Amino acid sequence: MKGYIVLENGEVFTGKIIGGNESGTYGEAVFFTGMTGYQEVATDPSYRGQIVIFTYPLIGNYGIQDYTSQSEEWQANALVIGECSEEGYHYLSKKSVMNEANNMNVPIIVDVDTRALVKCLREQGAMGAVITTDLDGIDWSNYQPVDEYPFxxxxxxxxxxxxxxxxxxxxxxxxxxxxxxxxxxxxxxxxxxxxxxxxxxxxxxxxxxxxxxxxxxxxxxxxxxxxxxxxxxxxxxxxxxxxxxxxxxxxxxxxxxxxxxxxxxxxxxxxxxxxxxxxxxxxxxxxxxxxxxxxxxxxxxxxxxxxxxxxxxxxxxxxxxxxxxxxxxxxxxxxxxxxxxxxxxxxxxxxxxxxxxxxx
Known part of the structure; x- marks a missing residue:
C-alpha cells in the first residue's frame, strides 16, 4: 500500500506501508546508524514513542531470532527502511521482519529515500513525524513530543x-x-x-x-x-x-x-x-x-x-x-x-x- 512519512516541518517522503494503523502512526523521527541490530532496536524500550529510520539501506536479511529481543514487544512506534528483505537468510531465523511487524501491529514503511530523510533530520534536528496513507487526514494534535510524555x-x-x-x-x-x-x-x-x-x-x-x-x-x-x-x-x-x-x-x-x-x-x-x-x-x-x-x-x-x-x-x-x-x-x-x-x-x-x- 502506498504511504508517506510526513515530518513536522511539512516535508513528505513516499514509500510503501506494511501493517500498522491505517489512521496514522505518530512519533519522534530519529535515525539509527548501525549496519545490524534492527531487532534489538525494535524491542528496546528506550525507543518508545519514536519512529526509527535505519541509515543502512538493507534491513531484515538475517531475519528475527528468538534470543535477540530486548523485551517482550516491539517498542518503537514504527520503522522506516530503504529496502526490507522479505526473508531471513540465517540458520537461526524464525520469521521475517515483515511478519514480525505485522504480528506486533507496528508499521514499517519501505522503499523510502532514507538518505534524503536522514539528511533532513541531521540539518534540522529530530522532530515529530507521522506514517500515513492519507495526507489530508493528518492531525498533529495526535503527536505528543517525547520530552513531554512519561514513557x-x-x-x-x-x-x-x-x-x-x-x-x-x-x-x-x-x-x-x-x-x-x-x-x-x-x-x-x-x-x-x-x-x-x-x-x-x-x-x-x-x-x-x-x-x-x-x-x-x-x-x-x-x-x-x-x-x-x-x-x-x-x-x-x-x-x-x-x-x-x-x-x-x-x-x-x-x-x-x-x-x-x-x-x-x-x-x-x-x-x-x-x-x-x-x-x-x-x-x-x-x-x-x-x-x-x-x-x-x-x-x-x-x-x-x-x-x-x-x-x-x-x-x-x-x-x-x-x-x-x-x-x-x-x-x-x-x-x-x-x-x-x-x-x-x-x-x-x-x-x-x-x-x-x-x-x-
Missing part, C-alpha cells in the same frame, strides 16, 4: 522480579531496561532484583542488596525529577552503576543539568574516549538527551568519558562515592563489547565495599 511509567516493571541465584545481590532500577543487562549481571554471578522506577529507599534496604544498577529508558530525564531524592539516597548508600537514562538521572540527582541534543546518538559505532587512559572504545548508543557539560562544575560529579565526534559527556564518577555512570551501552545488543569491562568494574566496587564493611 518510563509505561515500560517500567510494575512489581519486583528476580533473576539468577548468585551471591552478589543487585537491584536494577527499571526505567525500561534491556534483557542484555540482566544477562550480563547473572553471567557474572549476580542475583538481580528488577524494581519499579519509583521504588522507595526502604524497599531497597529490605531487599538487602549489595549494589544498584540504574538502567536505560525512554524520554526526558526531567520527567522523573520528583524521584531524584530517592535516587540520590540509594546511590549514596550502595555501590552504583548507571547506564544511559540512569546516567542522566544520577547527574541530575547530584547537581548537574541535562539538555536535548539536536538529533541524538543512535547506533552501534560511536567512538568514546576514556579521559584517564586515553583509550577509545567503540560503543552502542541510543539517547536524545545528554548531561550539560557547563553544569558539571556545580555538581558532585567528574567527567570520565567524552564522545569523540561532538565532545559530549559519555561518563561520570562521583568525587567520593563508589558511583560511576556511562551514557552508552556496555551490554551492547547491538554493538561491540569494547566497554564490557565496566560490569567487572561495578562488581569490583561491590567487593571493595564488602571488604571495608567487614573490617569496619
Amino acid at each position: 518510563v511509567k509505561e515500560v517500567s516493571t510494575k512489581q519486583i522480579e528476580t533473576y539468577g541465584a548468585g551471591e552478589t545481590h543487585i537491584a536494577l532500577y527499571d526505567f525500561g531496561h534491556k534483557r542484555a543487562m540482566i544477562q550480563e549481571l547473572t553471567q557474572l554471578g549476580a542475583k538481580v532484583s528488577v524494581v519499579p522506577f519509583d521504588t522507595p529507599y526502604e524497599t531497597i534496604q529490605h531487599l538487602d542488596v549489595d549494589g544498584v544498577l540504574f538502567s536505560n529508558g525512554p524520554g526526558n530525564p526531567k520527567q522523573l525529577e520528583h524521584e531524584l531524592h530517592i535516587y540520590r539516597k540509594v546511590a549514596s548508600a550502595y555501590p552504583t552503576f548507571a547506564i544511559c537514562l540512569g546516567h542522566q538521572l544520577l547527574a541530575l540527582a547530584f547537581g548537574a543539568d541535562t539538555k536535548k541534543l539536536k538529533f541524538g546518538h543512535r547506533g552501534a559505532n560511536q567512538p568514546v574516549l576514556e579521559i584517564a587512559t586515553q583509550k577509545v572504545d567503540m560503543t552502542a548508543q541510543n539517547h536524545g538527551f545528554v548531561v550539560d557539560d557547563e553544569t558539571i562544575g556545580h555538581s558532585e560529579m567528574q567527567v570520565t568519558h567524552v564522545n569523540i565526534n561532538d565532545g559530549s559527556i559519555e561518563g561520570l564518577k562521583h568525587e567520593e562515592l563508589p558511583l560511576f555512570t556511562v551514557q552508552y551501552h556496555p551490554e551492547a545488543s547491538p554493538g561491540p563489547k569494547d566497554s564490557h569491562p565496566l560490569f567487572h568494574q561495578f562488581f569490583a566496587s561491590i567487593e571493595k565495599k564488602k571488604e571495608v564493611t567487614i573490617h569496619a
Whole structure:
C-alpha cells in the first residue's frame, strides 16, 4: 500500500506501508546508524514513542531470532527502511521482519529515500513525524513530543522480579531496561532484583542488596525529577552503576543539568574516549538527551568519558562515592563489547565495599 512519512516541518517522503494503523502512526523521527541490530532496536524500550529510520539501506536479511529481543514487544512506534528483505537468510531465523511487524501491529514503511530523510533530520534536528496513507487526514494534535510524555511509567516493571541465584545481590532500577543487562549481571554471578522506577529507599534496604544498577529508558530525564531524592539516597548508600537514562538521572540527582541534543546518538559505532587512559572504545548508543557539560562544575560529579565526534559527556564518577555512570551501552545488543569491562568494574566496587564493611 502506498504511504508517506510526513515530518513536522511539512516535508513528505513516499514509500510503501506494511501493517500498522491505517489512521496514522505518530512519533519522534530519529535515525539509527548501525549496519545490524534492527531487532534489538525494535524491542528496546528506550525507543518508545519514536519512529526509527535505519541509515543502512538493507534491513531484515538475517531475519528475527528468538534470543535477540530486548523485551517482550516491539517498542518503537514504527520503522522506516530503504529496502526490507522479505526473508531471513540465517540458520537461526524464525520469521521475517515483515511478519514480525505485522504480528506486533507496528508499521514499517519501505522503499523510502532514507538518505534524503536522514539528511533532513541531521540539518534540522529530530522532530515529530507521522506514517500515513492519507495526507489530508493528518492531525498533529495526535503527536505528543517525547520530552513531554512519561514513557518510563509505561515500560517500567510494575512489581519486583528476580533473576539468577548468585551471591552478589543487585537491584536494577527499571526505567525500561534491556534483557542484555540482566544477562550480563547473572553471567557474572549476580542475583538481580528488577524494581519499579519509583521504588522507595526502604524497599531497597529490605531487599538487602549489595549494589544498584540504574538502567536505560525512554524520554526526558526531567520527567522523573520528583524521584531524584530517592535516587540520590540509594546511590549514596550502595555501590552504583548507571547506564544511559540512569546516567542522566544520577547527574541530575547530584547537581548537574541535562539538555536535548539536536538529533541524538543512535547506533552501534560511536567512538568514546576514556579521559584517564586515553583509550577509545567503540560503543552502542541510543539517547536524545545528554548531561550539560557547563553544569558539571556545580555538581558532585567528574567527567570520565567524552564522545569523540561532538565532545559530549559519555561518563561520570562521583568525587567520593563508589558511583560511576556511562551514557552508552556496555551490554551492547547491538554493538561491540569494547566497554564490557565496566560490569567487572561495578562488581569490583561491590567487593571493595564488602571488604571495608567487614573490617569496619
